[in-house]
Amino acid sequence: MIQLKDLTKKFDTGKTVLTAVDNVNLSIDDGEIFGIIGYSGAGKSTLIRLLNGLEKPSSGTVDVNGQKITAIKGADLRKARQKVSMIFQHFNLLWSRTVQENIEFPLEIAGVPKAKRESRVKELVELVGLAGRENAYPSQLSGGQKQRVGIARSLANDPEVLLCDEATSALDPETTDAILDLLVDINKRLGLTIVLITHEMHVIRKICHRVAVMEGGKVVELGDVLTIFRSPKKDITKRFVAQVTETEDSTATIKHLRELYPTGELVKLIFVGEQTEQPILTKLIRNYPVEVNIVQGDISHTQRGAYGTLILQLKGSKQEIADAILFLKQEKVQTEVMAND
The missing domain is CATH 3.40.50.300 (P-loop containing nucleotide triphosphate hydrolases)
Structure with a gap:
């Protein structure tokens, strides 16, 4: 030691x-x-x-x-x-x-x-x-x-x-x-x-x-x-x-999508360890009436396990989006609503 x-x-x-x-x-x-x-x-x-x-x-x-x-x-x-x-x-x-x-x-x-x-x-x-x-x-x-x-x-x-x-x-x-x-x-x-x-x-x-x-x-x-x-x-x-988790391209993509879908929410998800192997998105799409667009995704491997980031665009009513985000958090996925610039 x-x-x-x-x-x-x-x-x-x-x-x-x-x-x-x-x-x-x-x-x-x-x-x-x-x-x-x-x-x-x-x-x-x-x-x-x-x-x-x-x-x-x-x-x-x-x-x-x-x-x-x-x-x-x-x-x-x-x-x-x-x-x-x-x-x-x-x-x-x-x-x-x-x-x-x-x-x-x-x-x-x-x-x-x-x-x-x-x-x-x-x-x-x-x-x-x-x-x-x-x-x-x-x-x-x-x-x-x-x-x-x-x-x-x-x-x-x-x-x-x-x-x-x-x-x-x-x-x-x-x-x-x-x-x-x-x-x-x-x-x-x-x-x-x-x-x-x-x-x-x-x-x-x-x-x-x-x-x-x-x-x-x-x-x-x-x-x-x-x-x-x-x-x-x-x-x-x-x-x-x-x-290693963000690129200029992703920033440009986010800006572009905000222009295309001004009423939606951009949400960044962080998956750690076994979460990277769970069908969480499948559950979200099946059980919640929101439109889900995948903007960017990446999984990296560390000596202690996998680490993944995913940026989604969620479209729907405010309540539908709020319910979807609550579900993600209940699944213990770190979830961040990306603020509009």
């Missing part, structure tokens, strides 16, 4: 004191994929560097599996860092070394004999899907392959925690999804705790169990990913959720 208690990091710029991390308290469970999301300057990169001792806090403590990272130094800190590994946005590979040599590098530093190094590299190359590319140099690899090398290298010393610093930000969407799938597979196979920082809600939605939202150095919202998607509380969290 990772525990952060009253963690604060300040930087003295000479003219002023900048608080990058402001009294953060978090607990991250063993085997969890935990996301930290925030825009540039939120403090998330500083926070992740505090986790492995690359930065020392101004106050507070970092405890990783019973060991206080903030209280050790020298050889003990270097040993502890072997159990808290890290992958980076820009891969940080050694360009004069092959794939095999890059993966071997931390084992060399740790003094592992050559035969054991080669055996370990073979396992890791298979794990990350790079069999046959052992003798290639980074310049001969795609972005996704480079990140796979980075992941394999980070696993060389059998870490207990893997930190991912914007690990997919430099990749195209398809490659990003492949790398995220690999991280989920590694998490399940090895039981590895993964802490991932990002500014992309798609990444959080796809692989994280829980998420902390950072703004101005503080954790402003924390919870299960599915719960955060269903009912974000802070404005910044709502903006992040909107990254």
